[in-house]
Amino acid sequence: MAFEGLTERLQKTFAGLRRKGKINESDVRDAMREIRLALLEADVNFGVVKDFVKRVRDKAVGSEVLDGINASQQIVKIVNDELTATMGEKAVPLNKSDKIPTVIMMAGLQGAGKTTTVGKLAKYLEETEHARPLLIAADVYRPAAIKQLQVVGEQVHAPVFEMGTDTDPREIVRQGMAKAREDHNDYVLIDTAGRLQIDEKLMQELADIKEIAHPDEILLVVDAMTGQAAVDVAKGFNEQLEITGVVLTKLDGDTRGGAALSIRAVTGKPIKFTGQGEKMDALDVFYPDRMANRILGMGDILTLVDKAQKNFDQKQAQELTEKMQANTFDFNDFIEQLDQVSQMGPMEDILKMIPGMANNPALKNFKVDPKDVTHIKAIVQSMTEKERTDPDVLNPSRRRRIAAGSGRPIVEVNRMIKQFGQTKKMMNQMSNGNMAGMDQMMGGGIKGRLGKMAMNRMVKQQRKNKKKRLKNAKRFKS
Template identity: 50%
Template sequence: MFDNLTERLSSTLKNISGRGRLTEDNIKDTLREVRMALLEADVALPVVRDFVKRVKERAVGTEVSKSLTPGQEFIKIVQAELEAVMGDTNEALDLASQPPAVILMAGLQGAGKTTSVGKLGKLLKERNKKKVLVVSADVYRPAAIKQLETLASDIGIDFFPSSPDQKPVAIAQAAIEHGKRKFYDVVIVDTAGRLHVDEAMMDEIKAVHKIANPVETLFVVDAMTGQDAANTAKAFNEALPLTGVILTKVDGDARGGAALSVRHITGKPIKFLGVGEKTDALEPFHPDRVASRILGMGDVLSLIEDLERNVDKEKAEQLAKKFKEKKGFDLEDFRGQLQQMKNMGGMMGMMDKLPGMSQLPGNIKDQVDDKIFVQMEAIINSMTSKERERPELIKGSRKKRIAAGSGTQVQDVNRLLKQFTQMQKMMKKMQKGGMKNMMRNMKGMMPGGGMFPGR
């Protein structure tokens, strides 16, 4: 997300970095470039106008802090205004009500509402330790109810059964009553996708809202529709008292116009971002972190949170103990590292959150393909436990067997073994405590070196 905007803004803001003082003249060209970058990112025109006006007002004649250059001061102003446009701070769900707290999900057809219901249920169960019940009041789309039932079963949350011959209002009422009787903390009601111009469907969701009396009414919208996402949310907000927005398919949106337009146009906060297809690919929306990513400064806080959630502490301790006892690093350990990386959204997911990654040349980014890691894991899975412990055993006939078992070529197995040997050498350097040697070795692991095969 924001790839194009980050690239444009990074090069634009470099131009102002050598200025002695911020004046109307010397920021004019930069502001024009910022305006163009935002419009190209499909940010709504009223938002762009207001943003540029506020940056200009704050920047012209501003006293530059002694610890900052004028260029840095300007970037600081742009960052603060980006945060203000998106809502300053993360607004968490307000679940402080008499249980069960009801969350009503609304949105257009195909926006990813049902998937978001499952993701949100999982997040509330795992991170907030809530007892969650989900129900589908979508009686129009074929298999919508079955889809939510399957999803709930996969992620381990409770599903309240409903059927297409019931009225949506009756379904919501029955689920909430069941939630009260069985002491659920949260009931999430999935509704049918509808067009805001469809009066009958809008009347229906108003009736469901009235009976459900939700503490949160979340509008689910596809980020890839750009500023249209904000306009649609505004139309829905006029019919329903929305409390927030979930922006889906953010990982496929290189522009980011929706994220920068929604709050300004609707007055409602973005509460979550859908960042992938997996059931845990839902992130709370932090405007400060997103602004940092737009300006190419990374999002280290989110990366740390990902590490804390996804790194298997027990396995990490076992590996640390192995290191202490000077035992070797084998292919089993290597596979463990690959799995942990996959849990964190893969290499690209991690790289997006690191500062300065927007400056990497495109050909290097292209080499970091997460499919390679899936292939590497498949190759290791095709080995026997003895082969994983002692990779030196893997010669001609064994390589052929491993390649056949993993659906790869012998040269892929050779490449993995070469990469593993490099990793093993680096681990030995770490055991000896030679940080300089280890850093030198790291160069071979970086894109363009031996770790990520070129195309």
């Protein structure tokens, strides 16, 4: 996942400051050197790094910070604020037309994920605004580009306007716009051609399409894995086409994240969305403050909540709560919840959104293989309906039959049934507000340690809040 190396290095720097207690200008200088190196290693633009470090240093050496009791915490806050400012302060919504359709022109080099992003954006608009977008296939050069857009359109239930590969893209866009007005589509998403690099012919074609369609948005799709090259691409497109925003794709890949920290500062154009994954719902609004929190290892609880609300059905959640309270949670419910959690993304990424977990040593090599989920489902699906709803009947002979039917070792079947029993008991205690014995329920394995750490963190925070309330109460009385 992006930023892992940067997060780890920044956290080591801040940990060193916290150990010192009292901080002087020399300590700040050393910390700024480490931050500078960390950002450069993350492939952040040199000019952006230089300006960023200067702003942080100027604020950090102020007497109010260095003389404070929690100087290291204040420096972390300064870095957080400046990271947020560098990436644009707040999320920037799509530009919308006063009359339909709103036209969004998608541009970018080949291989950036432009066509897939068109589909993701169409799905996003359908889900958030109940919109009816029309996709225009204006890439007539790349082999199978039109077919790919048609497949994507089918996946998101959006119509695709195409005229084959023998028609000029300008004419395709002109007739596609007429079709959208005729059908009263809310949005038009134009999938334009890309090149392996910026050239004059490509830019002239895009400029002509811009003149025909009068887009409300020109979104540039760039590949985060190309690092600073993505920034150069954004700069080149912006100078010749005047883009309105950026979509950063493959942010979940093996990337150092430098593009996300550089594009806004270099081009002045906001990152509006990020693509993380191949699924059509893997498009997220870009929130600079949330991204800054994730970079600093503070988690991203708001995005976690958004994902939960998006993937969990409220009615199902209520039914699940009632089943937990009545202790009737069974294997059918277990599989249902497993599917919903899987839709939120990789488990290791979800855990890193929890504050304090982002760079926890226990999560360093923590990976949940998708095959493990498939194996669990195979075991449950090899059970009879009676066994799924009443796990107490699972005697040794039944377990051997299930192991044979699912093709999994008997040891794995026994382990999964045991974990289900522990999970069921823990959920029942939580749903009834009974935290007694929770520690022993979270006793074993890496997931158990994570549970304990999260619980301890919550208890400590409650104690701090209580002390703060008592202190404020004493002040008020005096």
